[in-house]
Amino acid sequence: MVKVVKFGGSSLASAEQFQKVGAIIRADEARKYVVPSAPGKRNAKDTKVTDMLYECYSIAEAGKEFAGKLGKIKDRYDSIIKGLDLELSLDEEFKKIAANFKEHAGVDYAASRGEYLNGIIMANYLGYDFIDAAEVIFFDENGTFLADKTNEVLKKRLEDSECAVIPGFYGAKESGEVHTFSRGGSDITGSIVARAVRATIYENWTDVSGFLVSDPRIIDNPAVIHTITYKELRELSYMGAGVLHEDAIFPVRKEGIPINIRNTNAPQDPGTMIVESTCHQPEYTITGIAGLRDFVAVNVDKDMMNSEV
Numbered sequence: 001m002v003k004v005v006k007f008g009g010s011s012l013a014s015a016e017q018f019q020k021v022g023a024i025i026r027a028d029e030a031r032k033y034v035v036p037s038a039p040g041k042r043n044a045k046d047t048k049v050t051d052m053l054y055e056c057y058s059i060a061e062a063g064k065e066f067a068g069k070l071g072k073i074k075d076r077y078d079s080i081i082k083g084l085d086l087e088l089s090l091d092e093e094f095k096k097i098a099a100n101f102k103e104h105a106g107v108d109y110a111a112s113r114g115e116y117l118n119g120i121i122m123a124n125y126l127g128y129d130f131i132d133a134a135e136v137i138f139f140d141e142n143g144t145f146l147a148d149k150t151n152e153v154l155k156k157r158l159e160d161s162e163c164a165v166i167p168g169f170y171g172a173k174e175s176g177e178v179h180t181f182s183r184g185g186s187d188i189t190g191s192i193v194a195r196a197v198r199a200t201i202y203e204n205w206t207d208v209s210g211f212l213v214s215d216p217r218i219i220d221n222p223a224v225i226h227t228i229t230y231k232e233l234r235e236l237s238y239m240g241a242g243v244l245h246e247d248a249i250f251p252v253r254k255e256g257i258p259i260n261i262r263n264t265n266a267p268q269d270p271g272t273m274i275v276e277s278t279c280h281q282p283e284y285t286i287t288g289i290a291g292l293r294d295f296v297a298v299n300v301d302k303d304m305m306n307s308e309v
């Protein structure tokens with residue numbers, strides 16, 4: 001049994017959150033491959049490290065002084081390292097990052113450092129191998145994800161590693177230039193890793209106990225969806241029910257690996273299982289309801305369409 005576990009930014013926003021994550025991973029030895037996001041918000045007014053990096057890099061790109069902004073980002077990581085009591089220093093990493101910012105290494109490189117540094121901390125904390133995503137996740141020069149090449153290289157690399165941390169959100173072009181997925185893309189990395197190791201399950205740990213049957217801003221206390229098919233999920237995410245990046249289902253779906261959405265702050269909750277099909281009569285006739293203003297979908301069903309032009 002092999003489980004791939006991805007933790008979102010709010011699950012890794014502070015040392016306390018890291019401790020919850022550590023307890024979850026240690027509770028099940030099948031949780032061998034870990035994909036972290038960058039530290040997210042610790043409270044409603046906080047800023048995600050990824051957003052801090054984008055801002056800092058735009059200052060660097062404009063040729064202005066960015067040391068203060070970069071220092072604030074380093075403080076976020078240092079407080080996690082200190083809170084976890086780790087013997088780890090990111091001083092050298094931050095020197096490299098500052099030099100690369102000065103040389104305008106690119107906005108994707110800048111944003112990717114959030115996951116990269118969090119991965120280093122996570123690997124140190126767990127005693128797992130650290131694998132830089134730039135060495136195993138590939139894009140072509142136009143930024144299109146290269147699924148087959150990635151799967152081949154990643155599979156080989158992970159065969160040599162019993163337990164590893166692979167940072168989410170980024171990879172590299174064939175030229176070596178770092179490239180990221182769109183925002184929320186660590187979900188995709190988790191799915192790619194799950195495919196490469198042919199995981200039993202892909203656990204996606206976040207800050208909610210799964211998908212809800214309706215929008216909690218409109219309906220009070222909606223129930224959690226226990227089981228949903230990939231197809232139903234596509235439909236719901238399309239309409240704006242965003243818990244999981246919509247491209248995250250493709251790699252695992254190919255291999256028939258279920259995704260389990262779980263809550264880091266309530267690990268006892270079973271969360272939502274995303275599966276190819278439910279073989280028995282579903283619990284409810286309607287799985288969930290989502291909507292988008294000014295959006296209409298028209299479905300046309302007609303028998304014998306294949307015999308017509």
Ligand code: ASP
Nearest residue numbers: 037050169183184185186
């Ligand atoms: N850290 C990136 C973002 O904020 C990617 C992710 O969290 O999945 O979008």
